[in-house]
Amino acid sequence: MPTKPRYKLPTEERLIRSAVHYLERYASSAANLRKVLERKVMKACAEHDRDPSDFAALIDKVVDKCTGSGLVNDRVYAETKTASLRRRGGSRRKIEAQLISKGVDKDVIQSVLEHDSGSDMDAARIFARRRRLGPFRTDGNRQQRRDKDMAAMCRAGFSFDIARRIIDAQDDADG
Known part of the structure; x- marks a missing residue:
């Protein structure tokens, strides 16, 4: 007995x-929506x-219909994604990459x-607070973990100067 095909051929x-x-369910750019539909068709x-x-x-x-009707707008998507990443401590480089x-x-x-309106310095402070790096470290071995904290900041897309200023700050209000 042949099994019924799981996927139907795509129609408009x-x-x-x-x-x-x-x-x-998800905000999306036009190119990302195209990838989603291509996977479905594949x-x-x-x-x-x-x-x-x-x-x-x-x-x-x-994709053109979705863009034309306003369901997909790359500029609005980029603005909301930027605001979201900034609130979570995303650097300019990370935002660009995403x-x-x-x-x-x-x-x-x-x-x-x-x-x-957000700056990398503010985002770096948020990132350090979320990850408990530098002045936000609670276990007291700040100097022993300095290089690892700096590396984490740089991997997150922050410049060496910003990472150094945040990690070497005396307390969480500095930076």
């Missing part, structure tokens, strides 16, 4: 429903022995970061 209606369902095509490139125009059409990985255009990223 199915892809729109999938896109709306995804966008209800699974269905693998099951039905079809070529995924046959559905490329259909994916483009669905937005690039989601397919946001570099011009949009630069424009959003130019209008960003």
Whole structure:
């Protein structure tokens, strides 16, 4: 007895429903939505022995509809992602890297970061507080852990100067 295919072949209606369902749960850039739909099409095509490139125009059409209707807006996505990462202590470099990985255009990223009111120094202080680095360390062996704390700050995308100023601050109000 043959098993029923798990995935149905994509149609415009199915892809729109999938896109709306995804966008209800997650904020997304146009390029990221395209990747999500391409993965869905790849699974269905693998099951039905079809070529995924046959559905490329259909994916483009669905992404264009979502962009045209305002469901997807790369600038708004970049602004909200930037604000969210800043609140959690994200550096400018980390924000750029995450937005690039989601397919946001570099011009949009630069424009959003130019209008960003947060500074790397404030973000570094938040990051150090969240990770209990430098002056926020509670176990008392600050000097022994200084190099590791500096490395953590630099891996998070902060410059050496900012990392040094935060880690070497006398108390959590300095920096």
